[in-house]
Amino acid sequence: MDEELRLPRPPGVVRRFWAKHPLLADILIAIVCLPLSVAPTTFLAERPLPAPAAIAASILILGACVLLVWRRRYPLVVFAVAYAVSTFYLLLLTPSGTPLLLVASYSLAVYRSVRAAWIGLAVGVGVLLVISFALFAGGAISLQVTMNVVLGEFATGLIGTLIGANVRGRRRYLAAVIDRSKQLFVERDQHAQLAASAERDRIAREMHDILSHSLTVVVALSEGAAATNDAERARSASRAAADTARSALTEMRSMLGVLRDGDTDAPLAPTAPVCPSDTVAAAQRAGFAATLTTTGESDLPPAHALAVGRIVQEGVTNAMRHAPRATRIDVRIDYTDEHARIEISNDGAHAPQGLAGFGLRGLAERTTLLGGTFRSEPAGAGRWMLRADLPRPSGAST
Template identity: 55%
Template sequence: MTSPRSRSDSIREDEELRLPRTPGVFRRFWARHPRLADILIALFCLIGHIGPVGFLVRETPIPAPFVMAAVLVAANATLLLRRSRPLIPLIAAFVAEAILLPLELAGGSPLIIAACYSMAVYVSNRAAWTSLGIGLGLLSVYAAVLVLTGGLAFQSAINSLLATIVLGLIGTLFGANVGERKRYLAALIERSRQLLVERDQQALLAAAAERARIAREMHDIVSHSLTVIVALSEGAAATPDVERARGAAAATAATARTALAEMRAMLGVLRDDSTGASSLPLAPMQAPSPLETVSAAQRAGYPVTLSVSGAASDESTLSHAISRIVQEGVTNAMRHARHATRIDVRVVHTEEEVSIEVTNDGVSPAEGEAGFGLHGLSERVAHAGGRIEFGPTDGGGWRLRATLPARNPVQKPAQGKPAQSRSADV
């Protein structure tokens, strides 16, 4: 029995699917009252058996007619199970045909039509044809036995079998047509429900991906900016030189303003709901270039060097990924390798890929402890189709290495000339 919750869920799904109403007043009525339809069909089939029972009353003594009537009533009553267990009415129909066969009343009964129709509609066409063939085969064997034993005339057996075959074919053909249409519509509705579920799942996945992207951007903005600000503030507080302290304070203010501008841009995207949630841009937020990241770390007093070689790509997504990888690597070095004597950043551009490496010789994070930044960086690199490695080195330092596939590279130099290459130490 269907629970009220499942019924309400089904109604809600049907409303969301906007299924059309069943055409016709009578069809809608029978669809709402299936049990009443089964009772009326059973009564109609029972009426078809009144003639044979009356013939028995005239030709045979009591109580044979009453036993026959009880059997036929029970056989027709099985039509109440035609939707849930259609095989039972079909068996009962052939049993009733076998009982009526010796009476030599050619013409059959409507029960066989309803049973074969129900088998085709509520099970399958194959099951209906198979069941009809088996039933007709057994009934033919029974009729042959009666003919051979003298209990039935040959012509009467042929007439009764032909009538049963015709009625069974009519019921099965109609049922096959209606059943195929019913199953086809059910498959279409189920597919529509699956599409609704997939649409909701895709929306959830898109929202989760967007939240992860925003979380990565927020982490990059906050983590790097606050690390630089803390370092500059500590340096300004520690130095007795007023000019250097003033310069550190100015650099702190500039870093804070840059972070504030990035935060405002991010929050502006989140608050822009004029066209709905789907208006969130897929383009990445503006990230500081590797040169800007290294310059900010140098102003904070860290020994950072930058080396860039090869022809850089003009693809914005790749440039953004490179900038964030450099920013995360330098920020981790500033936070966890405060006593490092050297922090090296190397970016190598080739025709096939871009390699980014950030190494330091100071105190490294504990092996296996990857924070939110490294997890987010791994997701970013995987999304870009690259690979990433990070961990302690043999010399007691830390190395972060990421490799990204090159996309939309700058046009190659003319053949015969050396490829343009630049290397800069900042």
């Protein structure tokens, strides 16, 4: 099971505590704001308010402070009520600042949007400006009081909005970083799975090519040794079968050595290319009339040379397995400046083979990976033709 993405703990014990208990934090903020909002209209006021006005102000302030408990869920409502409190104070001709507007502006920027906070600040200050100048025009308040009210509320709302915008931006940045980290974590696992799947496919192809050819030759030699009455020919066939099996074991050890844990001497490169002449010679020892014709220079890169050897090996093996009565197995390899063409034909085909076998599918995949083409089809007159064209990579020696 994949390990989970581990993130560092947030700094600060106090910050982690408040992050885990948001409701408690909002209740404490409401409790602190209540006396600071009531004080300007009571014992800090220059002149006491009439009883009805004082009661109305107290109820409005209490309701606004209680709403702070839900400031994360309804920040716009809290913001509107905070400006309503400021407007009510102004209409009572006792303009005074309260922390409600600071907290409300901060909450609107963090829990709604920065754009909404700036728009709310402009609208709220605009409304206060209009009411203040209307009262000034009517002689209710002086110009100094008007300017103090507008500038004071604007400064309070601006501070809250700037702090909220900074906090929201930081949260969005951290969320984006964490989201990207999670994506990279998932992509790393996906790439590992794809790499493991590709490696399994490669190993499966190599094991099939090695075992299929070697076991086919061993079976043919063993059947020939059992069928002949010539003791010397039987011994020769048995020795050839043992040599083939031993060669197959050597190839498998070389290929699978990289999978052994702690084996620093295991080869990290692909196994050595299989020589087509060795494949044809093995078929000849098994009693098949196999021939090899080569034209051009076989100076291919290791991957292409390995593919040529495997294609010849699989084609000859299929002819030995599926066309045991074939009188000829002809292998032709043409090396040119543009490509390497491999043709393997036999005259003992009796049923369509297509690409149903794992070996032919593996050859088709191997050829496609190198940008070539692969065909396995009847060639008429009871013959079967396997053909592969591998383009020579640019810059290769000619």
